[in-house]
Amino acid sequence: MPAETAPPMTAPLLDVQDLCVSFPSRGRMIPIVEHVSFTLGERDILGLVGESGSGKSVTAMALMGLIDSPGVQITGSALFRGQELVGMPQKQLRRLRGREIAMIFQDPMTAFTPVYTIGWQIDEQIRAHERLSRKQARARTVELLAEMGVPDPARTADRYPHQLSGGLRQRAMIAMALSCNPSLLIADEPTTALDVTVQAQILDLIRSLRSTYGSSVLLITHDMGVVAETCDTTLVLYSGRVAEAGPTEALFAHPGHPYTAALLASIPPLDGPRPHRLPAIAGAPPSPLERPAGCAFAPRCTYVHDTCLPAPPPPLVPTGYDPLAAPQDDATAQVSAAAPSTQPVQFAACVLPAEGTPLPPRLTYSELSAGDEADATGFPPSSFAAGEPH
Numbered sequence: 001m002p003a004e005t006a007p008p009m010t011a012p013l014l015d016v017q018d019l020c021v022s023f024p025s026r027g028r029m030i031p032i033v034e035h036v037s038f039t040l041g042e043r044d045i046l047g048l049v050g051e052s053g054s055g056k057s058v059t060a061m062a063l064m065g066l067i068d069s070p071g072v073q074i075t076g077s078a079l080f081r082g083q084e085l086v087g088m089p090q091k092q093l094r095r096l097r098g099r100e101i102a103m104i105f106q107d108p109m110t111a112f113t114p115v116y117t118i119g120w121q122i123d124e125q126i127r128a129h130e131r132l133s134r135k136q137a138r139a140r141t142v143e144l145l146a147e148m149g150v151p152d153p154a155r156t157a158d159r160y161p162h163q164l165s166g167g168l169r170q171r172a173m174i175a176m177a178l179s180c181n182p183s184l185l186i187a188d189e190p191t192t193a194l195d196v197t198v199q200a201q202i203l204d205l206i207r208s209l210r211s212t213y214g215s216s217v218l219l220i221t222h223d224m225g226v227v228a229e230t231c232d233t234t235l236v237l238y239s240g241r242v243a244e245a246g247p248t249e250a251l252f253a254h255p256g257h258p259y260t261a262a263l264l265a266s267i268p269p270l271d272g273p274r275p276h277r278l279p280a281i282a283g284a285p286p287s288p289l290e291r292p293a294g295c296a297f298a299p300r301c302t303y304v305h306d307t308c309l310p311a312p313p314p315p316l317v318p319t320g321y322d323p324l325a326a327p328q329d330d331a332t333a334q335v336s337a338a339a340p341s342t343q344p345v346q347f348a349a350c351v352l353p354a355e356g357t358p359l360p361p362r363l364t365y366s367e368l369s370a371g372d373e374a375d376a377t378g379f380p381p382s383s384f385a386a387g388e389p390h
């Protein structure tokens with residue numbers, strides 16, 4: 001069901017400000033996600049990228065109201081089309097989920113029940129939100145599967161989840177998520193378990209959703225390559241905090257945070273000779289229990305200096321950056337005529353020194369306030385220590 005061309009919007013679809021999520025542990029609250037802010041425009045694809053444990057899924061689950069751990073504390077604001085999601089009663093959230101906001105996961109088996117055919121499950125999802133007969137719902141299911149590129153959709157609908165390949169199951173899950181035409185699709189590592197060819201097909205499919213369904217996508221991934229191919233805007237999370245955010249093209253061309261630069265350095269080059277070893281970031285992120293007061297990346301950072309330590313630096317949000325003017329694909333160009341920014345983005349803090357500029361003096365490990373998990377022998381000679389390609 002292709003979406004009609006929507007009128008230009010003046011407000012973002014999702015406006016997240018100062019989102020914090022803490023879990024209780026041993027008598028105190030442990031901050032897992034701290035002061036995360038971002039906006040997602042209509043038909044925009046935003047990549048939430050970061051290492052394992054950086055808080056990507058907790059951020060998404062908090063937005064969806066799906067964290068049911070006892071004692072969890074969620075503060076801040078998340079306005080979805082003007083409706084506050086933080087603190088919204090579950091009954092109201094349930095109504096939004098599946099109708100306006102849908103989520104897909106790395107493992108489609110978590111979305112499907114193994115004992116029913118995928119067609120039956122998608123039919124039921126459609127019928128939960130629309131007054132349709134079984135026959136009408138099945139016709140819609142088959143149409144959706146076909147739109148998701150599932151071959152022989154009528155027959156595939158009669159199959160059980162375990163009878164489909166991983167790629168087909170992923171397509172079926174996306175079909176189920178889109179069955180109610182959600183405005184926002186949250187995709188949590190949707191391609192991690194797939195081989196590269198199928199991964200590319202699923203990313204193509206996700207990219208096409210905004211033109212065919214008018215959906216915006218919050219794409220969670222640890223893979224900068226996936227972000228580069230798919231997302232208009234990128235938000236880099238490190239240890240539960242925003243390290244850097246901005247239009248993908250500008251952020252890749254001019255990373256402002258040493259962590260972003262290090263992540264980019266670890267992507268294998270697309271052309272030219274492949275290096276024997278790719279740079280890897282030495283050390284590990286701090287445990288949420290021992291997060292330093294200052295920049296959490298400081299113990300692993302080549303450019304660390306004294307101003308990084310006393311308090312967290314402000315997240316790198318580009319000044320003057322308008323998320324609604326993010327570059328979009330051809331189909332949405334008619335909605336937003338904004339041209340992609342080719343200008344380097346100016347960040348508020350922690351800008352990598354320009355080429356040729358002397359680096360600030362680097363501190364030794366013993367001068368840092370935390371970093372138990374970093375190399376105890378001292379700060380590594382270079383935080384981009386050599387590692388095996390991955």
Ligand SMILES: Nc1ncnc2c1ncn2[C@@H]1O[C@H](COP(=O)(O)OP(=O)(O)OP(=O)(O)O)[C@@H](O)[C@H]1O
Nearest residue numbers: 023032050051052053054055056057058059069222
């Ligand atoms: N219910 C919970 N109670 C306590 N801690 C939790 C809970 N859920 C997640 N965490 C912690 O929050 C941190 C971030 O987890 P999260 O799943 O968001 O990471 P992630 O960035 O999505 O990583 P991955 O890519 O591995 O999924 C982890 O340290 C995790 O142990």
